[in-house]
Amino acid sequence: MPQSQDPASLQQLALRLQEFAQQRDWGQFHSPKNLASALIVEAGELLEHFQWLTEEQSRNLPADKKQAVAHEMADVLLYLVQMATALDVDLIEAANAKVGINGQKYPADQARGSRRKFDEL
Structure with a gap:
């Protein structure tokens, strides 16, 4: 990854996005459901x-x-950060926890070089 992202920079981005939305009175549209939908559109x-x-x-x-x-990619990240704000989720904490979970589901000695799903290892 070219640049590391620390929690402070994600928090700063979240604040910038909140201000951006506030200036346009868009908060009323930023329900978790709507943000998830927008995120999927951008991922597409x-x-x-x-x-x-x-x-x-x-x-x-x-x-x-x-x-x-x-x-x-930035559009996807922006909607994800907005969704995390709406749901009060710490993305860095959640991502680190998920990497730990994935490490348990995909032990390196069993998953190395394989594209099989965890329940097929």
Whole structure:
């Protein structure tokens, strides 16, 4: 990962997003359900950039395509941060907990090099 994100930077982003929405009176629309829906729409737009590409092409995007993908990734992150704020979820804490859970579900000695799901290991 090119840059590390500490909780303070996510908190700062969350505050910036709250201010942005407040200035436009959009908070009324930012229910968890609506934010989850918007997040999925943006994830679909992200996926659209990779539709019909080969594995190799997806790993070597031209600069203009990579910038467009970065914008879609940012949209996904922004909605996720807004949803975390709406539900009072600490994303860093939740992500670290989930990595721990995944470590238990996918022990390295059993999962290494395998794409099988945890219940098939």
